Amino acid sequence: MRSVKRGLRSFVRHPLANLVVVLLLFVCLTFSLSMLAVKMAADSQVEEVKRSVGNYAELRVSLEHQMQVYQEQRGQDPAKRQAEARKMSEEELLEERAKILVPEQVTDDFSMRPEIISYDKVLEAVVVLPDITGPGVETLLSLRRRLSPGSAQASSSAGGSSFLFEGNTHGASASDFLRGAKRLVEGSLYTYQDYLNANPVVVVEKTLAEENGLRVGDAITARITGAEGRDSEMELTVIGIYETVEAESGGTGQDFQTFNPAGNKFYAPLSVVQELNSTPGYVELGSYYLDSADSSRTLSLAFQDMVSEGLVEGDKYELATDYSDFESISDPLLKVSRTSTIALAGALGACALIIVLAMFIIVGGRTRELGVLKAIGATDRQVLLQYAAEVLCVCLVAAVLAAGASTVVSQQLGDWLLRENTAAADQASQAQGPGDLPGGRTGIPALRNMEENLYKKGGRFSFSSSPTRQTAELDVIYRGILLVYGILILLGISLLGTAVPVVWINRLRPARVLAME
Amino acid sequence: MYEKEDLLEVRKVSKTFRSGSAEVKAVDEASFRAQKGEVTVILGPSGSGKTTLLYLIGSLERPDAGEINVFGEDICRPDADLVSYRRKRVGFVFQTFNLIPSLTALENVTLPMDLDGVPAGEQRRRAEELLAGMGIEGRLLRARASRLSGGEKQRVAIARALANDPDLILADEPTGNLDSATGRVVVDILTGLAKREGKCVIIVTHDEGMLRAADWAYQMRDGQLRGIEI
Ligand SMILES: Nc1ncnc2c1ncn2[C@@H]1O[C@H](COP(=O)(O)OP(=O)(O)OP(=O)(O)O)[C@@H](O)[C@H]1O
Numbered sequence: 001m002r003s004v005k006r007g008l009r010s011f012v013r014h015p016l017a018n019l020v021v022v023l024l025l026f027v028c029l030t031f032s033l034s035m036l037a038v039k040m041a042a043d044s045q046v047e048e049v050k051r052s053v054g055n056y057a058e059l060r061v062s063l064e065h066q067m068q069v070y071q072e073q074r075g076q077d078p079a080k081r082q083a084e085a086r087k088m089s090e091e092e093l094l095e096e097r098a099k100i101l102v103p104e105q106v107t108d109d110f111s112m113r114p115e116i117i118s119y120d121k122v123l124e125a126v127v128v129l130p131d132i133t134g135p136g137v138e139t140l141l142s143l144r145r146r147l148s149p150g151s152a153q154a155s156s157s158a159g160g161s162s163f164l165f166e167g168n169t170h171g172a173s174a175s176d177f178l179r180g181a182k183r184l185v186e187g188s189l190y191t192y193q194d195y196l197n198a199n200p201v202v203v204v205e206k207t208l209a210e211e212n213g214l215r216v217g218d219a220i221t222a223r224i225t226g227a228e229g230r231d232s233e234m235e236l237t238v239i240g241i242y243e244t245v246e247a248e249s250g251g252t253g254q255d256f257q258t259f260n261p262a263g264n265k266f267y268a269p270l271s272v273v274q275e276l277n278s279t280p281g282y283v284e285l286g287s288y289y290l291d292s293a294d295s296s297r298t299l300s301l302a303f304q305d306m307v308s309e310g311l312v313e314g315d316k317y318e319l320a321t322d323y324s325d326f327e328s329i330s331d332p333l334l335k336v337s338r339t340s341t342i343a344l345a346g347a348l349g350a351c352a353l354i355i356v357l358a359m360f361i362i363v364g365g366r367t368r369e370l371g372v373l374k375a376i377g378a379t380d381r382q383v384l385l386q387y388a389a390e391v392l393c394v395c396l397v398a399a400v401l402a403a404g405a406s407t408v409v410s411q412q413l414g415d416w417l418l419r420e421n422t423a424a425a426d427q428a429s430q431a432q433g434p435g436d437l438p439g440g441r442t443g444i445p446a447l448r449n450m451e452e453n454l455y456k457k458g459g460r461f462s463f464s465s466s467p468t469r470q471t472a473e474l475d476v477i478y479r480g481i482l483l484v485y486g487i488l489i490l491l492g493i494s495l496l497g498t499a500v501p502v503v504w505i506n507r508l509r510p511a512r513v514l515a516m517e
Numbered sequence: 518m519y520e521k522e523d524l525l526e527v528r529k530v531s532k533t534f535r536s537g538s539a540e541v542k543a544v545d546e547a548s549f550r551a552q553k554g555e556v557t558v559i560l561g562p563s564g565s566g567k568t569t570l571l572y573l574i575g576s577l578e579r580p581d582a583g584e585i586n587v588f589g590e591d592i593c594r595p596d597a598d599l600v601s602y603r604r605k606r607v608g609f610v611f612q613t614f615n616l617i618p619s620l621t622a623l624e625n626v627t628l629p630m631d632l633d634g635v636p637a638g639e640q641r642r643r644a645e646e647l648l649a650g651m652g653i654e655g656r657l658l659r660a661r662a663s664r665l666s667g668g669e670k671q672r673v674a675i676a677r678a679l680a681n682d683p684d685l686i687l688a689d690e691p692t693g694n695l696d697s698a699t700g701r702v703v704v705d706i707l708t709g710l711a712k713r714e715g716k717c718v719i720i721v722t723h724d725e726g727m728l729r730a731a732d733w734a735y736q737m738r739d740g741q742l743r744g745i746e747i
């Protein structure tokens with residue numbers, strides 16, 4: 001204790017030398033702590049992103065296959081096709097309709113993967129509601145109809161308006177509700193039980209409900225699209241009314257400004273939509289949320305394995321993920337993390353160098369003092385404790401000042417690093433050239449958009465065509481663990497600083513030192 | 518008062534320094550005795566081994582051969598408690614004072630007591646008393662050692678040597694850096710310590726004038742010690 005006191009006194013009595021060391025250390029420590037804080041912030045942000053982006057996959061029919069089916073059918077004479085359809089059995093007809101759908105079994109099997117934490121199946125269908133009037137969905141539907149052979153004949157004979165129905169296993173997991181693009185304002189959403197029991201319930205858009213005088217509990221008649229002459233009807237009960245919080249971003253073109261296909265979408269249990277579409281056992285896609293973006297790669301590999309083992313028809317189905325989104329968001333963060341790690345190592349090295357050099361100069365300048373201390377009966381331990389206390393004081397003052405300063409500069413440094421890295425990433429992607437988008441396998445721009453549109457982001461046909469680039473932000477938050485690291489750094493450089501007098505004292509011969517003039 | 522008893526007995530002590538192939542026999546079978554209450558002066562030219570002999574007695578060097586008994590205890594034995602010996606049995610006074618410049622006069626004197634665990638109040642009281650005895654008082658107590666004059670420094674150094682009340686005072690050219698008047702004051706203080714307080718004072722010097730203070734004197738030449746008449 002007395003030795004520590006003597007160390008403190010010595011620290012106070014050598015203000016100039018100690019101040020110089022404190023200042024140098026302060027600069028390097030501020031930089032170290034800031035880099036540490038930035039690195040930790042970047043790493044934790046990447047982890048956070050992993051849980052919300054890049055952790056999504058959907059199993060669906062590839063666009064190429066859809067195009068192929070469309071090409072085949074375009075080549076045929078419609079009259080001849082209708083005649084053929086009339087002769088088909090139920091099974092043949094189902095097969096014909098399901099050409100661009102995925103068997104539910106395939107999506108179910110795939111959902112057994114351990115990486116998957118939640119799973120939904122989705123089917124969109126165009127359904128004729130004879131009694132309901134509302135804005136037409138023709139522009140979108142014309143495309144859909146061309147792609148979908150099953151419903152093509154149905155709507156041509158339909159008397160009422162056609163509406164888009166989205167079916168999934170429970171209402172709350174519909175991506176529009178998950179994303180917050182739509183919000184329930186009245187009644188309730190259907191549940192998983194409704195899906196299992198195929199309860200004929202439906203959730204209706206608010207404006208549409210108002211215009212048609214629909215309330216919760218009212219019934220709507222829907223036409224089930226069978227083959228010619230085989231249409232039947234189903235009674236659907238309105239159980240919920242939603243409002244659109246965020247209209248789908250239309251294309252940039254004028255025509256799309258008012259066009260809001262999903263705005264008056266109907267939501268119903270998957271089993272009900274399957275029945276309305278006459279495609280029982282088929283879905284458009286299986287949507288999977290993974291535990292983390294890290295699992296995305298594993299899942300893609302698993303899918304490829306299944307394809308190569310012949311369990312899945314690889315030319316027909318594809319597994320689309322939003323991993324590239326994760327990459328583009330996390331890439332600058334990872335770069336920041338890497339840069340700050342290097343900077344941290346450099347700054348810590350500088351701290352070590354400073355303290356060792358400083359102690360060499362300080363202890364070297366006080367060799368005689370050490371000799372005197374030994375000659376008057378100080379033990380090595382007493383001398384060491386005294387010096388350790390002095391070194392610790394120097395480091396502590398520097399560290400406290402640095403901790404304060406780094407709270408001010410670390411956010412700036414982090415932002416600057418992120419800006420630099422984001423700019424670098426942008427330049428790199430520009431250099432790649434716009435005509436060669438990664439993942440864009442289809443030549444037609446509109447279709448390429450569809451290829452990239454995932455159900456998670458509003459669906460393949462949502463026309464949210466401009467992929468809004470999500471940018472990463474860096475929030476340098478001071479966490480307890482940072483304090484622990486700070487203390488470890490403090491102790492580390494203090495120990496290193498104390499090592500100098502240790503070596504010195506061991507080599508010191510008081511007789512030699514004291515005899516010096 | 519005090520008994521005139523043998524305090525120090527140096528027997529056939531030798532010390533050889535080797536640097537590379539060169540060998541210097543700094544102390545060569547030196548023997549002498551010293552008693553409490555007496556001043557022993559060891560006279561010798563530069564390089565004759567005076568300092569080495571003093572450091573051997575002060576345990577700052579270990580002899581190659583021989584014995585050094587202090588109150589019958591051989592400090593050259595490997596199991597000797599040198600820390601406590603340096604703290605309490607022996608006090609050094611150097612030609613270059615060797616005060617700690619960043620400490621005040623008072624703190625320099627309390628330092629040996631602090632190392633020995635003496636309570637702070639006791640340290641102060643005794644240090645002030647010792648310094649007063651050396652004529653260091655008032656603002657000089659709080660002055661940094663680096664600011665003191667040579668004579669003041671040496672008086673503070675003597676007070677420090679006395680801090681833990683040792684029996685043996687070893688002074689290496691204590692007047693070497695002082696003018697003759699100041700040097701006389703210091704020598705008077707040292708003889709006073711022997712006469713009034715019964716310390717065993719050993720002074721090594723090349724200054725023959727010092728002999729007037731001596732009870733016993735020795736001549737050192739090439740490491741060898743020889744008694745001289747005074
Ligand atoms: N640590 C050492 N290593 C090697 N040689 C030494 C060492 N200390 C002293 N010597 C040598 O031993 C001899 C005696 O030295 P010492 O310092 O004891 O002489 P001295 O009588 O005190 O001289 P001075 O009057 O100049 O102080 C000298 O030749 C010196 O060079």
Ligand SMILES: [Mg+2]
Pocket residue numbers: 567568569689
């Ligand atoms: Mg000498």
